[in-house]
Amino acid sequence: MKIDDKFNFKELVSSLAIVIPFWIVAIVLWRSTGDIFYLFNFLYIGAAVGIGIGVYSALPRKKKPLGRKLTLFLIGGYLFVFLGLLNSENLQIEGFFFYLLAGFFSGSVIHYMVAKIFGPILFSRAWCSWACWTAMILDLLPYKHGSGRIPGKWGGSRHIHFILSLSIVLLLWFGSGYRVESRSITELYWLLAGNAIYYATGITLAFWLKDNRAFCKYVCPITTILKFTTRFSLLKIRGDIEKCTECGACMKTCPMDIRIPDYVKMGSRVLSTECILCQTCVNTCPAGALKVSFGLDIGGKELLNER
Template sequence: MKNRSIGVEDLELETSKTDKTSETSEDQIENRRSSFRVFYKKYSTLLYILTIFYSVAITLWLVLDEIFYLINFGIIGTSIGLGFGLWPVFKRSKKHIARRISQVLVGGYMFFGLGFGLIYLIWGYIQPENMQLEGFWFWLLAGQFAAGVIHYSIAKIFGPTLFGRGWCGWTCWTAAILDLLPWKKSPGRKKLWGHLRYVLFILSTLLVIILVFVFNYTLSSTTGILDFTGSYSGPDLKSSIFQIHEFWWFFIGNLFYFAVGIALAIVLKDNRAFCKYVCPIVPLMKVGSRASIMKIAVDTEKCIQCGACEKACPMDIKILTYADKSSRVTSTECIQCMECISVCPKSAIKETFRFDIGFKEYLKLKEAS
């Protein structure tokens, strides 16, 4: 009996150890799952952005058999990813620095690397590319799927269906300069001024059409696109950049954008006035961003209606109005800058990923003086 009792006790002890081991294993699995959920919640936007850009980089490289696209979109995706990766790490008051880093890296690369053509020094030559709207139309009418056409297709036509107007908030070199100006708190929008950008979009398009079809500014023209698609190498490498017509289109166009943007900011006391009223690229982006998978959403259970998000929004969006209607922020004016997320005292605002379409624009208008 004694031996039998000892055996039963040993069995019970062994069973107890097994149960504890099982519980420990289950706890470890649950801890891992919990850690993964926390990581995913924190870096979901980063993973989303990297997946998009690396997929584009690899696909274009393999399909077009050009290593340039792997390098180009790899640089852009990694630079944007760095910004989104640092954003959760920085303290609330410093989060804007992450976006500034992305603006400087991507904007700088696209302005100097692509616009000035310096990225091609890897292959021993310089080839400027006009990354403005006119460059897109020139290449499109020339029947060339290159340079500005690829840039606009990915960043400003199809891209907005994936990440809205994130280009405007995280990568635009014009906005990167304008964001340094002192008028960060928007006084509200002027009601009818937003129509100006549609007028400029039409005028810019007509300019290219007239040059191509009336003045024969085509690929076969000795004074047209042929010259500004040329690449230069050899002893005149440094000076030849200024001989390429495409460079002048890009350079002068940007000087005009910067001058108008800064002037508007000073007059209207609004850093983003250029984006709201004048930028001719916005009409293209608004179409895709209407159906963007990536949009801001407010958790109404956490929200205390303090209005901090609306005060911080540089684009004058009435975020709380969307929340009251149980809707994500479907405004095509949202530039995904995430300033509203940064200032929310209850962490009630976040980026979300799903499909929906909204047609209402709830914007704060400037009071008549």
């Protein structure tokens, strides 16, 4: 039996070191604001990231998707239940816009700043594969690998959704004088209604297009922000042209339909801002030609596999 087929406890323990920066942030924010929420929140998130990545690293290659799904539930589930449901914060993109207009430095605003605006400059769209509470459910559906994208510009519908969401908020705010009250029952209704629509649309599209990630590819407005900063991501997938046999296995399993071998042939990293850094390709490649790499580039062509 190869070492890769066993659960590796050393990997689990060494990955736990990732909790340290989160716990430092927890203590600094708690001491400087006096708010116990920051202590609890960042201690928990640090522990969830540490355990999730630790289990992912320790699992044998074929079982690694389980580690990623565990992380999705530990982080996405916590944010949705604790921050959203129990603390009545509207985590939908409309909530983020409303809090910005109101000048609330809420948990939701911190969340968008870290996970969806500035964080992707470092860790790409890892939010989408390791922490999103919408994907947490959609990834359980049967169509892990779609058969490609719908041809045409359908991906642009996400940006139309973004503009519509922003317009609704601005109309309500400036047109009708609507105001948000932090942690009120109205915020909870916004959250519940928004998520119900997202889950219903996501599940319907997944079965219709036979693609778990159809919602991410054609509907989710958050991609407008994510795709912008992801262009500059320091972490991206890199392929080794010497090792690559052009078998195409990575492309067949990529949930975002990215033509990975084309990037490898060009000698560039996977520059598509559709990459969610799930590492399915890394764990699939029989030649061991792919890995997560650290570097500097500003994105490039969206080489996508279309139906």
